[in-house]
Amino acid sequence: MSDRSVVVLVEGASDQAALETLAKRRGRDLKAEGVSIVAMGGSSPVGDFLERFSKTDLILAGLCDEGEVGDFQRGLERAGFGADLSMADMESLGFFVCKVDLEDELIRGLGSDAVQDVIENEGELRSFRALQNMPHWRQGPVDAQLRRFMGSQSGRKLRYGGLLVDALDLSNVPRPLDSVLAWTSRR
Numbered sequence: 001m002s003d004r005s006v007v008v009l010v011e012g013a014s015d016q017a018a019l020e021t022l023a024k025r026r027g028r029d030l031k032a033e034g035v036s037i038v039a040m041g042g043s044s045p046v047g048d049f050l051e052r053f054s055k056t057d058l059i060l061a062g063l064c065d066e067g068e069v070g071d072f073q074r075g076l077e078r079a080g081f082g083a084d085l086s087m088a089d090m091e092s093l094g095f096f097v098c099k100v101d102l103e104d105e106l107i108r109g110l111g112s113d114a115v116q117d118v119i120e121n122e123g124e125l126r127s128f129r130a131l132q133n134m135p136h137w138r139q140g141p142v143d144a145q146l147r148r149f150m151g152s153q154s155g156r157k158l159r160y161g162g163l164l165v166d167a168l169d170l171s172n173v174p175r176p177l178d179s180v181l182a183w184t185s186r187r
Helices: 013-025 046-054 066-078 087-092 102-110 112-121 125-132 142-150 156-167 175-185
Strands: 006-010 035-039 059-065 095-098
Touching (some): 006 013, 006 046, 006 175, 013 035, 013 102, 013 156, 046 059, 046 066, 059 066, 066 087, 066 095, 087 095, 095 102, 095 175, 102 112, 102 142, 102 156, 102 175, 112 125, 125 142
Parallel strands (some): 006 035, 059 095
């Protein structure tokens, strides 16, 4: 492992909470390892963060949602990491992509029944059932209903980011989350 510090750029606080929770569950002390996870408040500022941090001795990595890949590719190009980066190129640089988004990865990793158990343990199953009964969501797949529920109230994504990671079987962690943390341990 290098003596250089690592910064993992993520879109939001829920991504940060999920990665920090996963690191703790894996027995890692990110602070002691010199790894910081930075929530940028969305994907659009990634170019500014990459440009600023690329002028330092920091090692950079990142995690983004599928719909935000373009922002990350443009930011990486602007900061001098390469042009026309494929997903494989991004991964070789330490930048990993969640299929759809973090919540989708976690819901698939846990399964919808286990996610509903977490929601029930948080005392919000009644709220989730109310969303399921709304006309627009009534016929939708449960996974889509769960993703909508996570984003339907301020702070809910943040709270459930860590809770869902806590509920995961460590042998079934979504690849992008596991990969970005594994990448930081190899540096």
